[in-house]
Amino acid sequence: MRHLAVYCGSATPPDTAYIALARMVGDALARRGIGVVYGGGHRGLMGALADAALAAGGEVTGIIPRALVSAELAHSGLTRLEIVETMHERKARFTDLSDGFVTLPGGVGTMDELWEAVSWAQLGYHAKPVGILNHGGFFDGLLAFNAHMVATGFIRAEHAGILIARDTLDALLDAMATYRPHRAIFAMTAADL
Template sequence: MNDKVSAVAVFCGSSSGTQAIYDEKARETGRLLAERGIRLVYGGGRVGLMGAVADAALAAGGEVVGVMPEALVEREIAHKSLSHLHVVGSMHERKALMAELSDAFVALPGGAGTLEELFEQWTWAQLGVHAKPCGLLNVAGYFDPLLAMAQHMSGEGFMRREYLDMLVVAQTPAEILHGFAHYVAPAKKWREVPAP
């Protein structure tokens, strides 16, 4: 049982997408995190779903921490009203700091960057680098093709079933948080082998 989720990293698009429900669920996520006293950690942007989740959390009185590379801050993409904005030198530093500041990770709809951020944390969890839960907020079936691909990878022997099952997949933010609260990390993929 994981009852120590006090900060959640949200990975999501810097675009709002084509369906209004994406924005609605981003706002619902931000609002729920704030209502539950869970700090939102995210990429620091003011645009797209990133801006929506941050705005909703702030409006509900939540703590919102952004992490953004200096180059993006200079392009005026940074949110100006956050509880705290960490400005870092690179995307690598951004991801490392977000991981350090968070107890769990969830991806909302987004593009390649969103997937890359989630995949890194999911991989690190498989390798035992951390034991933090990773989830997908599967809004309107957005991640169905990705989940089908993950099933295919498992079926073809490239991913253990336990690593497929470790992803918390839900359609509402409340279900994601419930899954995080009950998450149990699987055994590490690579165990230490005693020296001969």
């Protein structure tokens, strides 16, 4: 994996552990020679991730919608900043430019990015690993809900392994590196569905 899209919040929560996590991830990816592709912002976890990766000599590409640039949210010191018109274009560029996806704590936007990456993998728009760094159990509820969707049959058994969750970055990157793509819906016959 040469480039990873990292999904994370633009908020700065009161618990400083989340900012520390984003900094650790940015630093660690840069030290591994993995370029960061992210939302292009300078605030919250996004800014901490980018700043740490840049400080460690890493390559950081930001993808930001024009409306957020005008609100002065864009990071001005990135390796590359791409300005797009819509959130949909932003997510498509994340997919185009990355070899996989890592999700850190965040809010609605982060969840939107995560679930679209999973959905696109199910359908066959990409065959890249989709990871969650479940630091401090932040995603326990989401992972339980995902397991519930598998158990009830709303996620096919062959797609249950798309979402990869680990508690540490090293374990997550190792699992993502060995990910074997599943059979996408596009490759299934009507009898399979």
